Amino acid sequence: MATIRELARHCDVSIATVSRVFNSPELVSQETRQRILEVAVRIGYLPNESARTLATKKSHLVGLVWDTDHRRPGWRHPFLQEILVALKTALSGHGLHLLMLAAADSSGPEARQRFLRAVRRHSLDGLVIIDNGERDPAVLALADAGVPCVALDLRVDGPTSTYVTSDNAGGAALAVRHLIERGHRRIATITGPQQTWPGAERLTGFRAALAGAGLVLPEEYVVEGDFYLDGGHAAMRRLLALDERPTAVFAAGDEMAIGAMRAIVEAGLRVPDDVAVVGFDDIDVAALIPPGLTTVAQDKAGFGTAAAEALVAMLRYGDEPAEPTALPTTLVVRGTT
Amino acid sequence: MATIRELARHCDVSIATVSRVFNSPELVSQETRQRILEVAVRIGYLPNESARTLATKKSHLVGLVWDTDHRRPGWRHPFLQEILVALKTALSGHGLHLLMLAAADSSGPEARQRFLRAVRRHSLDGLVIIDNGERDPAVLALADAGVPCVALDLRVDGPTSTYVTSDNAGGAALAVRHLIERGHRRIATITGPQQTWPGAERLTGFRAALAGAGLVLPEEYVVEGDFYLDGGHAAMRRLLALDERPTAVFAAGDEMAIGAMRAIVEAGLRVPDDVAVVGFDDIDVAALIPPGLTTVAQDKAGFGTAAAEALVAMLRYGDEPAEPTALPTTLVVRGTT
DNA sequence: CTGAAAGCGCTTACAG
DNA sequence: CTGAAAGCGCTTACAG
Numbered sequence: 001m002a003t004i005r006e007l008a009r010h011c012d013v014s015i016a017t018v019s020r021v022f023n024s025p026e027l028v029s030q031e032t033r034q035r036i037l038e039v040a041v042r043i044g045y046l047p048n049e050s051a052r053t054l055a056t057k058k059s060h061l062v063g064l065v066w067d068t069d070h071r072r073p074g075w076r077h078p079f080l081q082e083i084l085v086a087l088k089t090a091l092s093g094h095g096l097h098l099l100m101l102a103a104a105d106s107s108g109p110e111a112r113q114r115f116l117r118a119v120r121r122h123s124l125d126g127l128v129i130i131d132n133g134e135r136d137p138a139v140l141a142l143a144d145a146g147v148p149c150v151a152l153d154l155r156v157d158g159p160t161s162t163y164v165t166s167d168n169a170g171g172a173a174l175a176v177r178h179l180i181e182r183g184h185r186r187i188a189t190i191t192g193p194q195q196t197w198p199g200a201e202r203l204t205g206f207r208a209a210l211a212g213a214g215l216v217l218p219e220e221y222v223v224e225g226d227f228y229l230d231g232g233h234a235a236m237r238r239l240l241a242l243d244e245r246p247t248a249v250f251a252a253g254d255e256m257a258i259g260a261m262r263a264i265v266e267a268g269l270r271v272p273d274d275v276a277v278v279g280f281d282d283i284d285v286a287a288l289i290p291p292g293l294t295t296v297a298q299d300k301a302g303f304g305t306a307a308a309e310a311l312v313a314m315l316r317y318g319d320e321p322a323e324p325t326a327l328p329t330t331l332v333v334r335g336t337t
Numbered sequence: 338m339a340t341i342r343e344l345a346r347h348c349d350v351s352i353a354t355v356s357r358v359f360n361s362p363e364l365v366s367q368e369t370r371q372r373i374l375e376v377a378v379r380i381g382y383l384p385n386e387s388a389r390t391l392a393t394k395k396s397h398l399v400g401l402v403w404d405t406d407h408r409r410p411g412w413r414h415p416f417l418q419e420i421l422v423a424l425k426t427a428l429s430g431h432g433l434h435l436l437m438l439a440a441a442d443s444s445g446p447e448a449r450q451r452f453l454r455a456v457r458r459h460s461l462d463g464l465v466i467i468d469n470g471e472r473d474p475a476v477l478a479l480a481d482a483g484v485p486c487v488a489l490d491l492r493v494d495g496p497t498s499t500y501v502t503s504d505n506a507g508g509a510a511l512a513v514r515h516l517i518e519r520g521h522r523r524i525a526t527i528t529g530p531q532q533t534w535p536g537a538e539r540l541t542g543f544r545a546a547l548a549g550a551g552l553v554l555p556e557e558y559v560v561e562g563d564f565y566l567d568g569g570h571a572a573m574r575r576l577l578a579l580d581e582r583p584t585a586v587f588a589a590g591d592e593m594a595i596g597a598m599r600a601i602v603e604a605g606l607r608v609p610d611d612v613a614v615v616g617f618d619d620i621d622v623a624a625l626i627p628p629g630l631t632t633v634a635q636d637k638a639g640f641g642t643a644a645a646e647a648l649v650a651m652l653r654y655g656d657e658p659a660e661p662t663a664l665p666t667t668l669v670v671r672g673t674t
Numbered sequence: 675c676t677g678a679a680a681g682c683g684c685t686t687a688c689a690g
Numbered sequence: 691c692t693g694a695a696a697g698c699g700c701t702t703a704c705a706g
Contacts, residue, residue, distance in 0.1 A: 001457060003683060014693045019685055029691060049458045050390040051683035054698045059387065061436075080418050088437055097459075099398075100425055100435040120338060121386045122434075229625075258625055285622050288566075288595055340699060351677045356701055366675055388699035391682045 002045040059123040066130045079300045086304025114138045148314040162322030164306045169205030171296040171329035175278040176209035179248045188221035188246035190235040202252040225256045232256025236263035254279035277336040291335025299327040339382040396460040403467045416637045423641025485651040499659030501643045506542030508633040508666035512615040513546035516585045525558035525583035527572040539589040562593045569593025573600035591616040614673040628672025636664040
């Protein structure tokens with residue numbers, strides 16, 4: 001590994017000049033710059049990032065906090081992979097890399113510090129937080145500490161934090177309007193956990209859209225699920241047991257929608273003839289499962305791109321207030337409506 | 338941020354002693370060690386990783402190479418998320434973190450160096466490579482350069498490399514034996530791309546199992562797919578057009594199996610009555626899609642765990658030959674057989 | 675068991 | 691436009 005010193009010797013300049021070529025090239029004469037760059041390639045010089053970080057306090061590393069919930073190790077984001085690809089690509093365009101933070105050693109009084117410590121130790125420039133739906137004190141501690149954070153699907157407040165979500169309320173309204181157009185009047189919903197931001201917003205949008213259309217919503221038409229298959233299944237069974245059962249259901253997540261479909265079929269009913277179903281997310285399975293799940297699609301790559309841009313903006317202009325992003329959703333009509 | 342110097346002053350010792358407490362505690366007297374540790378917690382001292390890396394050349398960082406194929410940006414591993422969780426957890430148990438390497442700037446003559454450069458710049462201790470099915474010269478360059486590597490589903494040779502795969506041939510044999518038990522004699526296969534290791538091995542296992550059972554395999558019963566839905570669909574159509582069509586199909590990937598099922602239904606035939614289908618992977622959809630896809634399940638978490646262990650072994654005992662791992666597979670019987 | 679000192683490879687005012 | 695020098699926060703022989 002060639003060092004800056006060797007490169008400087010080869011070029012008969014000081015290491016300061018070499019350093020400038022890579023950090024403030026405009027300060028170096030055209031000719032000298034060219035020569036140094038050429039020799040750098042020839043001898044295979046690469047600046048040592050640890051040394052740079054030590055000297056500048058900037059690591060060009062962004063931490064990724066992701067499965068923060070140790071109580072639910074099997075937790076999966078519906079489209080983590082798409083987010084990661086987009087995030088990684090967008091960040092690398094700004095010379096930033098992603099460091100995956102392990103959610104290790106989460107017990108004891110210092111659990112609250114667990115991500116903050118990683119930030120300090122590795123001099124992380126910022127953090128991207130993919131929420132699992134629970135408010136983790138270790139995550140909240142980051143905002144307090146003034147670490148630039150952008151959270152996905154989780155409201156994190158603070159002068160150095162912002163968040164990216166879908167337009168959850170608007171998406172729910174899309175689903176409701178679609179069902180009304182199809183002639184439905186008795187529309188129920190299977191919600192996500194209400195302590196989660198997407199869960200709460202989708203219900204808010206659902207209620208508002210029904211009210212806007214002048215339809216009444218019996219309270220027994222609102223059943224809380226857990227975003228998972230079994231929760232959707234159980235919720236649907238309760239809805240089917242009602243005296244006046246709904247003719248359509250908006251499930252606030254595709255997995256729950258699929259669980260609901262299963263419950264409908266098990267009850268000897270048909271989708272969409274007896275009960276129509278609309279989901280939310282547009283995960284891969286939605287298109288694959290017969291007869292195709294009608295659902296509110298989220299802009300999966302948009303999450304990653306928007307998160308990267310929000311973070312870069314904060315790193316660059318730390319004083320600006322960070323505006324939250326709400327990504328537009330679209331309705332994908334398939335066979336279940 | 339407290340530094341080692343401040344901590345040393347607080348404790349009335351030299352910085353060398355403080356350093357030893359964190360690196361070779363057995364060299365420090367019990368009493369001194371205790372005192373330093375207590376004050377460290379109190380003033381919030383955390384060793385600076387950049388400084389450590391600069392001094393020791395070990396970063397405790399493992400690079401993750403993943404979507405190496407820029408020609409196919411939409412490429413998705415069937416179960417990346419499970420692998421990541423397991424990998425991250427296992428690595429963190431050894432004090433290692435994962436750095437996601439962007440596949441950026443992949444053009445020009447230095448494309449071959451693209452991962453190697455990241456290794457050098459960030460002093461990465463090693464690399465985990467999740468293959469996309471193509472041989473990337475930038476990946477091969479790593480093994481040549483003596484970087485500790487462990488690849489998933491890709492054979493990477495070299496004194497500092499090893500790889501983890503499923504027992505692909507054995508898994509294919511499980512599928513074949515199951516179909517034979519179900520009474521099938523005319524068994525076809527939709528293969529993965531033959532330049533990929535899993536694609537080739539699954540076909541090898543398929544052939545061997547049929548031969549072992551004394552069954553003949555007409556060459557037109559072997560159709561190459563691409564691991565994706567459409568490829569499976571197209572391959573199945575060719576099989577159904579045969580004069581003597583097969584009564585069962587082994588698809589070397591679940592997505593292809595689902596595509597095949599679709600082609601069977603489109604042809605007015607039923608699964609499994611007219612044609613039985615077995616897949617490979619056991620992705621989420623396999624259980625969700627009616628009537629449930631019979632498939633060869635891979636040990637998804639095992640990939641991550643085995644990769645971490647192989648890497649740690651190499652980092653620790655660099656001279657030992659690295660034995661490849663073949664993870665056992667299991668047959669999951671559902672409705673398609 | 676402990677300390678003084680050199681060194682890891684950079685960046686960046688400060689001077690010229 | 692360029693160089694000498696101090697400093698970033700650690701580790702680790704070497705001496706005692």
